[in-house]
Amino acid sequence: MPETDDSTLPVTAADIEAAAARTAGDLRRTPLWRLPGAAFGVDCAEVWLKLEQLQRSGSFKARGMFNRLRSAQRDGQLPAAGVVIASGGNAGIAAATAAHALGVRCEVFLPEVSSPAKRAALAALGAELVVTGAAYADALAACLARQQATGALLMHAYDQPEVVAGAGTLAREVEREAGLPEQVLVSVGGGGLIAGIAAWVAGRAQVHALEPPGSPTLHAALAAGEPVDVEVGGLAADALGARRIGGIAWPLCRRFVTTAQLVDDAAILAAQRRLWNDFRLAVEPAAALPLAALAAGLVRPARHERVLLVVCGANLDPATLSA
Numbered sequence: 001m002p003e004t005d006d007s008t009l010p011v012t013a014a015d016i017e018a019a020a021a022r023t024a025g026d027l028r029r030t031p032l033w034r035l036p037g038a039a040f041g042v043d044c045a046e047v048w049l050k051l052e053q054l055q056r057s058g059s060f061k062a063r064g065m066f067n068r069l070r071s072a073q074r075d076g077q078l079p080a081a082g083v084v085i086a087s088g089g090n091a092g093i094a095a096a097t098a099a100h101a102l103g104v105r106c107e108v109f110l111p112e113v114s115s116p117a118k119r120a121a122l123a124a125l126g127a128e129l130v131v132t133g134a135a136y137a138d139a140l141a142a143c144l145a146r147q148q149a150t151g152a153l154l155m156h157a158y159d160q161p162e163v164v165a166g167a168g169t170l171a172r173e174v175e176r177e178a179g180l181p182e183q184v185l186v187s188v189g190g191g192g193l194i195a196g197i198a199a200w201v202a203g204r205a206q207v208h209a210l211e212p213p214g215s216p217t218l219h220a221a222l223a224a225g226e227p228v229d230v231e232v233g234g235l236a237a238d239a240l241g242a243r244r245i246g247g248i249a250w251p252l253c254r255r256f257v258t259t260a261q262l263v264d265d266a267a268i269l270a271a272q273r274r275l276w277n278d279f280r281l282a283v284e285p286a287a288a289l290p291l292a293a294l295a296a297g298l299v300r301p302a303r304h305e306r307v308l309l310v311v312c313g314a315n316l317d318p319a320t321l322s323a
Contacts, residue, residue, distance in 0.1 A: 059313030061094035067166030086143035089118030091157035158192030168196030185290035190242035191249025
């Protein structure tokens with residue numbers, strides 16, 4: 001466990017350790033590819049790919065959703081009404097996967113921008129779907145109203161302590177297998193993933209937040225000095241479609257995130273295709289952001305350094321990839 005374990009933070013390394021123990025029987029230990037920097041045209045010692053698209057439900061989100069449900073189960077707080085969540089897709093699929101495993105009813109509120117592939121995956125898991133509103137924030141408002149009416153357990157896509165602690169188990173897993181790299185590159189939407197990683201790393205490596213220009217929640221918050229609403233759109237909007245950075249992510253990112261940078265849609269799409277063409281990794285655009293940033297030179301590791309790219313999800317229609 002990291003030495004830095006500040007109890008004033010919303011999520012700590014101790015919370016992540018507890019999440020790892022609680023979900024040990026639910027989650028997969030996903031592969032960590034360790035390749036020479038030359039494989040990516042980068043002058044650094046190694047590039048690591050954490051292949052979280054192979055996690056249950058097809059994304060890292062399963063970590064937080066299982067931790068949230070297992071915590072509620074432990075505390076006797078799983079209501080007969082089941083669980084309800086608003087999601088661009090991945091968190092909903094993860095919540096539905098966890099709910100199905102525990103035999104719990106699940107209702108998912110999706111924005112209109114959500115992809116047909118993600119809707120199909122949810123339907124296959126037996127989730128009840130409600131498609132409403134132009135963006136994630138609209139679906140969230142409808143979800144909160146339903147939760148108040150039914151008493152279902154609210155599962156938040158990124159802004160609950162259990163969800164963030166669950167996401168942090170990814171970084172714990174990397175360190176236990178290979179130690180910590182010097183640089184960590186992470187996609188950001190609402191901030192649950194980067195918050196969990198930042199809470200575990202706790203300043204022991206440089207953590208870089210990467211966002212598309214259409215969903216710059218952390219970039220905008222850092223510029224304003226506080227979380228602010230942003231317009232949502234662009235290539236990765238279905239996965240990185242939050243309107244503002246999460247309240248849990250904000251203090252963790254301010255303390256432990258080194259940079260927050262924007263990556264244009266063309267670079268994201270090129271990185272997504274490269275991951276498919278060169279490595280046969282079928283991932284969604286949000287998962288290609290770390291490689292896009294590295295390829296564009298937005299993060300420049302030193303020759304001796306190791307760089308971790310968090311490949312966060314694969315819930316896409318494979319037909320959208322070029323052969």
